[in-house]
Amino acid sequence: MIEYILCFILFCIGLYCVLRKRNIIKIVIGLGIVEYAVNLFFVLIGFRMHGRAPILAKDQTISNMVDPLPQALVLTSIVIGLAVTALIVAIAIRLYEKYGTFDITKIRRLRG
Amino acid sequence: MKNKKEVGMTLIVKTITRLTVGLILLYGIYIVLHGHVSPGGGFAGGVIIALSFIHLMLAFGKEAALKKLSQAASSILESLGALMFLSIALLGFLGGYFFFNFFLHKGTPFALFSAGIIPLCNIAISLKVGAGLFAIFAVLILFKSR
Amino acid sequence: MELKLLLLFMVLAAIAAVQIKDLLSSVIAVGAVGLGLSLAFLILKAPDLAITQLVVEILCLIILIRATINKDLPLVRDGRWFFNTASTLLFIALFLIFAYFALPELPRFGQPIMRVAQEYIDKGLVKTGATNIVAAIILDFRSYDTLGEATILFTAVMGVLAVIRRVGRINEK
Structure with missing residues (x-):
């Protein structure tokens, strides 16, 4: 149960970083931490105590495998997270070129 | 201090890169091809293949890497991977439905040529992921602020 | 531990x-x-x-x-910090309330509920021939997820290329 609570704390740190900070790079970092926490939570739910990895071995039957379904879902989610991070970084570089700052309130002020 | 024609990092980094970049690429291809019998698969292998080209770009400068794999070529390869994946999925209609595993004999387990369409899908996904991430990185490097 | x-x-x-x-x-x-x-x-x-x-x-x-x-970053000063902090704490408190109600409903750590996955484990080798069960799931049983992932990755690459490119901008001088 402590593992779940630590995972929630990690999620809260990421949420705090996204909502409170005003630098775009800090917001990207916060989104990354939130994504890590969600991925970790999925895999924690599928873990079996003293289990084995979901890969069959030659000439033996394995009865106590961990749950492979969350691992399959998270595997696609990791690569999507990388692509989304690259997209946000591209937008941030473009904004820096246009406004000369990473501060979101200044960007809002210069609109129009 | 710095020679003007010299681009990229120092001689030590270049020599080590020349020795290791082929091995990294080979390891990525190994991870892709053995994705159905051991840990790995198309996603991890594709990212490793992209990392080998990015390694080349960081050590030798952008011209040397873009000579090996230009930006247009990486776009074409990415689209090719997507089309290959989709056509494998559509070929499943031979047996009745989308994504049907149309090989009747699945091969012996633990062999390299087994598991029907799964190795083909792995190759398609690795092309897509590797070329796509390399295209993103090349564009981010080539972008210069005025 | x-x-x-x-x-x-x-x-x-x-x-x-x-x-x-x-x-x-x-x-x-x-x-x-x-x-x-x-x-x-x-x-x-x-x-x-x-x-x-x-x-x-x-x-x-x-x-x-x-x-x-x-x-080189200009030093970012925190203006309106009271409103920002209050809304942030509100959202975190909301999340923690939902997490508190959801925590007893979760399966205990180390004992997963495997209704669907047990069938994948039992029939994976016979139906697909792949010994890596995760590869069998993402590329055979649940290929639609992978197709959607490929679509998202393609869209992200297109988005980066469209955001960064310089050609075609005539008005910007």
């Missing part, structure tokens, strides 16, 4: 990544979080995820360093 220590390390590194003022140090701290996550996947018996997270984290670190390097 080692899993709890690793999670504690990840929490500390995340706090460091949020609170450090220097952006390059902050990016490196978030790299420490990602590599700790890779080790945690290895302990949680998910070797596919460990390999993928390791290489993805390295690439993510390179991209973030590209974004932060050579940018």
Whole structure:
């Protein structure tokens, strides 16, 4: 149960970083931490105590495998997270070129 | 201090890169091809293949890497991977439905040529992921602020 | 036990990544979080995820360093900090309330509910011929997920190319 609570704390740190900070790079970092926490939570739910990895071995039957379904879902989610991070970084570089700052309130002020 | 024609990092980094970049690429291809019998698969292998080209770009400068794999070529390869994946999925209609595993004999387990369409899908996904991430990185490097 | 220590390390590194003022140090701290996550996947018996997270984290670190390097940052002062902090704490409290109600409903740690996955494990080798069950799931039983992922990746690459490119902008001088 402590593992779940630590995972929630990690999620809260990421949420705090996204909502409170005003630098775009800090917001990207916060989104990354939130994504890590969600991925970790999925895999924690599928873990079996003293289990084995979901890969069959030659000439033996394995009865106590961990749950492979969350691992399959998270595997696609990791690569999507990388692509989304690259997209946000591209937008941030473009904004820096246009406004000369990473501060979101200044960007809002210069609109129009 | 710095020679003007010299681009990229120092001689030590270049020599080590020349020795290791082929091995990294080979390891990525190994991870892709053995994705159905051991840990790995198309996603991890594709990212490793992209990392080998990015390694080349960081050590030798952008011209040397873009000579090996230009930006247009990486776009074409990415689209090719997507089309290959989709056509494998559509070929499943031979047996009745989308994504049907149309090989009747699945091969012996633990062999390299087994598991029907799964190795083909792995190759398609690795092309897509590797070329796509390399295209993103090349564009981010080539972008210069005025 | 080692899993709890690793999670504690990840929490500390995340706090460091949020609170450090220097952006390059902050990016490196978030790299420490990602590599700790890779080790945690290895302990949680998910070797596919460990390999993928390791290489993805390295690439993510390179991209973030590209974004932060050579940018002299003006010092960001915190204006309207009371309103910002209050709304942030409100959202975190909302999340924690929902988490408190959801926590007893979760399966106990180490005893998963495997209704669907048991069938995949039992019939995976016979139906697909792949010995890696995760590969069998993502490319045979649940290929639609992978197709959607491929679509999202394609869209993200198109988005980056469209945001960054310079040709076709006539008005901008």
